[in-house]
Amino acid sequence: MNPVLKNTALFAIVGLMIAYTGMTQSWNTALVIVNMGLISAIMALGVNLQWGFAGLFNVGIMGFVALGGLATVLMGMPPTPGAWSAGGWNILAAFVFAIAAIVVVVVVRRRMAPGWGRALTVTAMLIAGFFIYRALFDPGVQAVEAINPALTGNLGGLGIDRGLWVVLAWPVGGLFAAAAAWVIGKTALGLRSDYLAIATLGIAEIIIALLKNEDWLARGVKNVVGLPRPTPYEIDLQNDPAFVERAAGFGIDAVTASTLYVKLAYAGLFTVVLLILLILAQRALNSPWGRMMRAIRDNEVAAEAMGKDVTARHLQIFVLGSAICGIAGAMMTTLDGQLTPGTYQPLRFTFLVWVMVIVGGSGNNFGAILGGFLIWFLWVQVEPMGLWIMQLVTAGMADGSALKAHLIESAAHMRLFTMGIVLLLVLRFSPRGLIPEK
């Protein structure tokens, strides 16, 4: 079959499945799937850049996604009154001191001759630096967290909350993720591939631990709610007579119409982002740079012999891919309207994206996008399907039996199981994915 025809058919099938959900369940459910599918597709695009183009194994996607979420808080929320004067400058001073201290330590380490003297001096400087840092940092944090802890207790953000300006947080989320990726890449790239995997796994957990515990930053597990959104609020639409009239013209009531309108607006925004990133990724893939990346992926030694700086190129693409994940994370937090660090789970945010890339077809941008939609759809729909299967299996059992109750209750855990099976089956029988690399 003609590949173009086949790919169009695959996208059409996924589209039909979502449309079927819309007709049988509700269009709101279908649009929720579409919106998260768009975000998932962007994440998959980022991972595909790293894995499909360059063969880098990044299992820290969750961390970059969470950093994007942090950006929406720091850009969108209003600054907490008095927080900066109370302790914000202290915290900032602590950070400036920490960076300066690290620079000094590195310089001293370079200047001194290797040996016990250097090791002792460097260790002593690091310990002293740490205590000075804590002495600057702790009072600032206490002061900030003491301000109205039930509502704020954090520094707050820049307060960019007008209309489309909110979208500014998305590229900033990308920048945050890129900065973190640069630090990780600088240390772990160039070592063995497994080490990058462990390092990214670790940094993701640490980013989540930071978000959970540093209340002064984004309120930790107290969550930030009511993030500004680029779309109108449902309630405003329902109070707008012109909108109600138009909704009536379509024959739907104002409440449903307003929820659909908001979701469609998000879908429009997300589609624009996805298209921009897709065009850029396609251009990159077909450019000399993209060819070089694939050459490095397929044979590092040969590429190095041809004068390509493998480590630098790896760093470049690692930062770019992570930035895309950060953008997607920021978009997701904007869509949710809240940042809840407790909900970031590696199985959901890292490994699911991996399943998307592998099932869709690593090395092919369209494959990644298809995988994003398809796997997200399955992830949402496997639970009701599992419940249905369980009810079918247990239909013959006596009501109230412990096994029946246990089986029905456990249906929720079918998700992980199914995703694992899907991943293994695709890897085994169709390792190039649904839309293989050309």
Added chain:
Amino acid sequence: MDLLNALIALLNFVIIPGMAYGAQLALGALGVTLIYGILRFSNFAHGDTMAFGAMVTVLFTWLFQSWGISLGPLPTALLALPFGIIACMGLLLATDRMVYRFYRAQKAKPVILVIVSLGVTFIMNGIVRFIIGPDDQRFLDGERFIISARTFREMTGLREGLAFKTTQGITILTAVVVVIVLFWFLNRTRTGKSMRAYSDNEDLALLSGINPERVVMITWLIVAGLATIAGVLYGLDKSFKPFTYFHLLLPIFASAIVGGLGNPVGAIAGGFVIAFSEVTVTYAWKKVLTYLMPENLAPDGLVQLLSTDYKLAVSFLILLIVLLFKPTGLFKGKAV
């Protein structure tokens, strides 16, 4: 100045918990390092393998408890442990047969095997949650303490109490026994030697007539034993919750890498390095320092370097430092 009390406080809050945690990490890291040495990939499913073995042990413990069988002062889980190990061996052999063997025959790149092990992680995690659910399970019984803080205080008349939990004692003792048996096996028996030969140089080992499938099978059997023991000991000491085992993956890998991947001695050393750094950095030193320092110099704050929530960050930092300055680990590991 009160040296004795300071020493007891240090033992109670740092050294004994550190030893127990270190032993658990070392057993986990031994499993990871063996798989790395023989099968040549980082097994991300190791945490969930531990969870599976521990889960079967928990189920058998409950069964024995319902039958009224117990080991007296020792936890019944020890009696159920062999059943957990057997079930885990079955699971790992089945996984190898159905999943890994295909890629081994293909001579797939290690990173592909890592991704495959991610898929296995998903499935094992799903199975465990499906059978026992995602919640905390308690399965500890028997005597809680070898020495409780109160009896110790009454015995010695010191102000500080020293509590030594049965689980901590069992953990350390079991780890010592397991490690001795493992090293005896690797260094003294024919099969163990063939495993080391295979790990050192695959081609040479094949040439000298070592059957690779047999080596791989024995590796999985040993790993199943190690993972189940580590999982059960951790579950007894803390509590059994499927998801915590996934989070153990990072400290376990950190231990294995810090020691040098593929090197069993390194895995043990790495386990203790990681455990003690986590415990010392997140312990509030106020108590010990108050005993040690003159009264007017006693610290006001908790003197806790990092909050306990950053335990992971500590193991990660140690990992980074070792990777940057000694990329093959403290003991020479292997690089693929």
